[in-house]
Amino acid sequence: MLKWILLLTLGLFAVPSFALPPLKPFQATYKTTYELGFSIDVEAKRTLSQQSNGQWVLDFRAKNWFARIQQTSTFLLDSESQLKPLLYRRYQKVFGKSEEQKVIFHWDEQRVTNDIDNKPWKMDIPVNAQDLLSYQLKLRYDLLQNPEQKQFQYPVADGGKIKFFTFRVVGDEVLSTPIGRLNTIKLESLRHSKMDVEHLVWLAKDWDNLLLRIEPVRRKDKEEPVVLVKATLNGKKVTGL
Helix, strand or coil: CHHHHHHHCCCCCCCCCCCCCCCCCEEEEEEEEEECCCEEEEEEEEEEEECCCCCEEEEEEEECCCEEEEEEEEEEECCCCCEEEEEEEEEEEECCEEEEEEEEEECCCCEEEEEECCCEEEEECCCCCECCCHHHHHHHHHHHHCCCCCEEEEEEEECCEEEEEEEEEEEEEEEEECCEEEEEEEEEEECCCCCCEEEEEEEEHHHCCEEEEEEECCCCCCCCCEEEEEEEECCEECCCC
């Protein structure tokens, strides 16, 4: 279960700083099945909303009988419409054992504070650093702004390191989903260390590149695809062709 959840919190060109178009709030529900000698159905929800102070919150949460995981990215769009993470929080409780991680961004110092279970330390970050949720949203909108670009990479502050998440565009595809047939952009997600293909990713072209499906290339952990089963974008129900 933990493996596929990390996929949703899904990266060697440097990505220029493109001004993002207006963000649209959304609510999305995903499902998958995980094999542990028996099948476990797992449902996860992801939302994007704007607070009264102008900041945005991207939230992901999943829960079943033995585990609960929540991840939240709080960020803002600066004067140049650049996505600037402010706080990333991850909380998990598996078989009664809990762990909490926070990454606090100090843009005036160009550093972050990593805090795992109340043990903080700081590290330097590049000007375009993202967190483990925000880079996914930036990928969606970078693709909207630059449909001809074929590769994207994002530096992500995680666990005291800067990790690079790379995505390579495969092409357009009409995909059958639980919602219906949808026009998609298909991408390959590359492992940051070996740069080989780890997952295939499909985004909904007609719905601001909303995440539709993640499929592992090697299913050594008996991973099943993660699929979108229902969603609304800017208050409108996501439907097929």
